[in-house]
Amino acid sequence: MNLLGALENGLFALAQVLRLPVITLLWVAVGAAVFMAGGCVVEWLARRRERAGFDLNAWLEAGTVLGGDAARHSALPAPLRGLLRDVESGRRKPSFGDGGLEHLVLEREERVRRSLNGSRLLIKVGPSLGLLGTLIPMGTALASLTAGNLEAMAGQMVVAFTTTIVGLAAGTVAYVIQVVRHGWVNETVREQRFLAERVAGEIARGTGDGAAPGAAQEEQDDGALSASAVAG
Numbered sequence: 001m002n003l004l005g006a007l008e009n010g011l012f013a014l015a016q017v018l019r020l021p022v023i024t025l026l027w028v029a030v031g032a033a034v035f036m037a038g039g040c041v042v043e044w045l046a047r048r049r050e051r052a053g054f055d056l057n058a059w060l061e062a063g064t065v066l067g068g069d070a071a072r073h074s075a076l077p078a079p080l081r082g083l084l085r086d087v088e089s090g091r092r093k094p095s096f097g098d099g100g101l102e103h104l105v106l107e108r109e110e111r112v113r114r115s116l117n118g119s120r121l122l123i124k125v126g127p128s129l130g131l132l133g134t135l136i137p138m139g140t141a142l143a144s145l146t147a148g149n150l151e152a153m154a155g156q157m158v159v160a161f162t163t164t165i166v167g168l169a170a171g172t173v174a175y176v177i178q179v180v181r182h183g184w185v186n187e188t189v190r191e192q193r194f195l196a197e198r199v200a201g202e203i204a205r206g207t208g209d210g211a212a213p214g215a216a217q218e219e220q221d222d223g224a225l226s227a228s229a230v231a232g
Contacts, residue, residue, distance in 0.1 A: 012143075015136050022132045026166050029126045033173040036119055040177050047184065050077045056191055065198050066091075079188045080195055083108060087199055101203075105196045109189050116181060122174035130167015134160045 059075060065084065073081055086104055090096045141156035 012139060015139055018132070019136045022129055022136065023163070025125075026129050026133055026163060026170075029122060029129055029170040030166060032118065032122055033126070033170040036122070036177050037173055040180060043181070043184070047077070056080075056194065060195075060198055064202055065195065066202050077188075077191075079108075079112070080191060083192050083195060084199075087196075091203075101196060101200055105192060108192060112185050112188055116178060116185060119174045119178040119181065123171050123178060126167050126169075126171035126174060128167070130164045130171075133163025133167060136160075137163070 054075065054077065059072075063072065066087070073084060076084070083105070086108070087101065090100055090104055093100065137156040137160040141153045141160065144150075144152040144156060
């Protein structure tokens, strides 16, 4: 019985030791939620400014993807401009034709999806910290009730319920941010894949010099006619 009591007292002491880290991490979660919310608002404003009147299909129909001038590329949103910069620099490497474009697109997709890790983590950690911050003071509150100290018990219960509210609030904010940014990430990934397919087609046809999409075929037809005339 003494051993059992010692183990129980040890667990109670361990829970009290965890109280300070839990409260500190709750403050970190609150700061992270506020920071993510601010970043989400900034990103929303940037996307609204970049995508005002932008249509990827219309942009692609206006000319080739590779070899365009700076004014044409500046009409693209920032992720697509970054993809074209990486493609232009990667085309100089001999290994680019052997799966280099696919690797580049997958690498950029992984980088974009990695931006969701913070909100995804806070969705799980925030409520968990709130639950820990609730149960630890409740143990102290029950000990105060046993000792007949109602004032101390009331103070501990206030702390317990406050940590629950803070943890759930941080998790809720992170969930809203996750849903909003997940839609943006899917849109960016879809556009990057579409643009990469057009780039692969232009590289295969050899039409990446800024000419119109049908310029290469017209040059081939002109060459064939000239050869026929010479032969005649």
